[in-house]
Amino acid sequence: MRPIRLLSIPLALLAGLAVAQECVDWDAAPMPDPRYIPIQNGTVYDRSTRLMWKQCPEGAAGVGCTAGEPQTFKLEEAKRRARDWRFAGYADWRLPTQDELRSLLLQRCHGVGIDGVTFPRTPAGRFWTSDPATYYPDSAWTLDFRRGHLGYGTPREAFYVRLVRDAEACSPARPATCLPYSERRLEPHDGREPGAEGGNDQVDP
Template sequence: MPLVLSVGVAIAQVCVDSESAPMPDPRYVPIQNGTVYDQRTGLMWKQCPEGVAGIGCAVGELQAFKLDEAKRRAREWRFAGYADWRLPNQDELRSLLQRRCYGVDIDSVTFPRTPAGPFWTSDPATYYPDSAWTLDFGRGHLGYGTTRDAFYVRLVRDAEACSPARPATCLPYSERRLEPHDGPVLAPEDDAD
């Protein structure tokens, strides 16, 4: 059973104007299905952290997950027509950092409602058993967590992975039509006739 942490406090973001990175950063291309394509890395990000959805990530409550639940959620999640979501590695998650901002070190226009707290990565912290590295978007620092800790999750996928060459990464059209765009695909109810 996942540990769910509800966070209702928003952290203000203040950015230094002397830096050159604009907000929203033009390297990110928001797609109308709740994803963001990063032109620099070739990755596709789920725009909202887990637990929230919709325009501006305004629906729902932010959730924190224990490590095993975060891995399972990434492995089983279907969203926006794709079935190959995963936890990002350290470098991928670190690529989202906006060092010119204080409060929340991320482009909060492109990635709204990102909490100023640690997010899981897929990289194990090898000298700590049953652990993984985390990235804190409040301070921009790497840390680690164990299976007892609960942190936030932002899912990613390789944008070019879904293709006829790798059809298992793409949801069939019939499943995409039924997809609620924020969760597992529900099977249509069987007719009782």
């Protein structure tokens, strides 16, 4: 009986097959991703991570994020905006961690991306995270949505911002994270700064 000869497949080819199974071409990508639940108040709930995201990058607003333009912020400006921002009835918005922001990346066969239906007008650029860059004083890590690379930003640099919150944090047990009813009625949902709303612009909760 002749010995059975096993096929020899180069490791590089196997690696290529593995990548081909894990990545998705742009045209074939399922959008919107069913893990996301868009809410009509301008937020998105992620069933996978249980986080609530502000649908628009800071600076953009409205349906489809068509109002305004995505803006870049220096690190302290980004932190202050997250700390002071009131949106969709919540007062506990913050900058995301590296892992939280990376969870939005959509792996492609050529580069990275994001679900552009759920998160429209996301710039292919660097976004701030809340994680400090340990070896660089007063700086923080950033995530590049063009290449998927982590980097660090210095206080003098300005990058994009997408805010997040812990979706289950607002509860009777932690009432400080929820805006009171009177404040929710006057809260703008079109991206204006707090305090810029007029008397005829009330938004029902």
